[in-house]
Amino acid sequence: MLASVDRAKNRQNPLTVLGRLNGSMKIRTLIVDDQLLARELLRRLLKEHGENPRASLAAFTLGRVLLVELDKPIEAAKVFADLRARAPGGVFAEDALAREVEAWKRAGERDTARARAEEYLRLYPNGNRTDRVKAAGGIE
Numbered sequence: 094m095l096a097s098v099d100r101a102k103n104r105q106n107p108l109t110v111l112g113r114l115n116g117s118m119k120i121r122t123l124i125v126d127d128q129l130l131a132r133e134l135l136r137r138l139l140k141e142h143g144e145n146p147r148a149s150l151a152a153f154t155l156g157r158v159l160l161v162e163l164d165k166p167i168e169a170a171k172v173f174a175d176l177r178a179r180a181p182g183g184v185f186a187e188d189a190l191a192r193e194v195e196a197w198k199r200a201g202e203r204d205t206a207r208a209r210a211e212e213y214l215r216l217y218p219n220g221n222r223t224d225r226v227k228a229a230g231g232i233e
Contacts, residue, residue: 157169167202194206210232
């Protein structure tokens with residue numbers, strides 16, 4: 094697998110690299126092994142192939158890499174917000190908003206975190222992440 098990934102990286106085609114990494118465990122391996130490469134591949138994929146049906150997954154994964162792996166909460170929050178703007182009713186919308194709240198909190202932007210948390214609770218009153226969102230947004 095690594096030889097295929099290395100060849101794909103040299104061609105600088107994010108779809109080729111991600112195609113070779115078919116399967117969540119292989120993608121997680123790339124993210125753990127080379128977070129900066131994962132970030133750049135996902136950004137290029139979104140820029141060049143944003144209309145692709147898998148773009149939402151790529152955006153969510155990019156936000157997670159930025160937030161968890163690279164400790165870039167402001168960049169992550171913007172990615173999650175952009176994902177929601179692109180697909181407000183999409184399968185990742187609820188989780189993206191919850192992660193956005195977490196990202197703003199980590200960035201020290203408490204007012205923004207609270208505003209996004211209030212939005213989450215309005216849109217998803219029985220959401221899967223309600224407790225975490227309340228905590229991150231400073232809502233009792």
